[in-house]
Amino acid sequence: MNVDLINSADVIGMFCRLHMNSKRDFSIRPSEMGVLIYAQKQSCAVTPLMISQFFNISKPSVSLMVKSLTKQGFLIKESSITDKRSYTLVITEKGENLVESSFIEYFKAVKLLKEKMGVDKFGQLVDLMKIANCILEEENTGSEALDYFQVADVLSKLNNRKITYVKPGLLKYRNYYIKNRGLDKGYVNVTVMLYIMTRLGTAKTITNEFFKLTGKNPRTFEDFAKANIGAFMKGNDN
Missing domain, CATH: 3.90.25.10 (UDP-galactose 4-epimerase, domain 1)
Incomplete structure (x- = not known):
């Protein structure tokens, strides 16, 4: 039994749990807020497939989030001119306002890490996590x-x-x-x-x-x- 691997897995697991369970005061789910932020910062039309690929989640999951966000008036669907079955997503003014008012709340855990760790160590953490993500993605x-x-x-x-x-x-x-x-x-x-x-x-x-x-x-x-x-x-x- 490799004790180092077990301890390392415990540390990584604890980090994931703490980050996922950090309290966020949103009127919508954090995953839906992530979609809104993604839609806001894109310079081109956003499609469900783009969201699926960026967040690495299934199309049915994207459909559920889009349905919820459009129902609440944060996103609107614009049908494709060439294919009526396809559509793009546009963030509404209501959605823009929610993103602006919730931005600090959404990223407060990351902001806290940067402040407490310092710029250099935080930068190293992010760089190492990028490498880890790529290794796991390739695997x-x-x-x-x-x-x-x-x-x-x-x-x-x-x-x-x-x-x-x-x-x-x-x-x-x-x-x-x-x-x-x-x-x-x-x-x-x-x-x-x-x-x-x-x-x-x-x-x-x-x-x-x-x-x-x-x-x-x-x-x-x-x-x-x-x-x-x-x-x-x-x-x-x-």
Whole structure:
């Protein structure tokens, strides 16, 4: 057991909890305030996809926030001239006023850190967090966008046997993992939603931020699979 890793995880977890639980006196949710601030500072038209990609959240989550903000009069939707199904978001005067009046409250935890740590240490913290974000992003998304069929081809090559992605129906998949594999229903429901979003192409975005910050190229899925080949060998179905 690596005590240093455990202690480090505790420290990072505590920081995240303290930041997330810091009291903010808003008339709307902090996540919705984040969307308003994002919409206000953009110089171009804002779309739900832009919000989804910037905050790394699903489109359904964005839709719920947009619905709430438009209902309260903080945002308005402007339909696309060429595609009536698409729309852009514009912050209203009411939204502008809320952002201006709540700006200090929204960033007070960050402001407190900067004041207490000092400019130099705070700057170092931000720089290190940028690097950490890129490393985790690269670990989760890799350097390429592959579909399930391409992943199966890579695993076939590394295992020297044919692995086929059969694209199961969502209900069939759900029933199998709950009834046959005995997995928790809540966990399976989450994976179903993840697979739906992946099939819709929401995980296909690739950026060069990792390289710009670290000077290193992100590894490919094949490299990742080689490093963890034991998890993909026949007979290992965990």
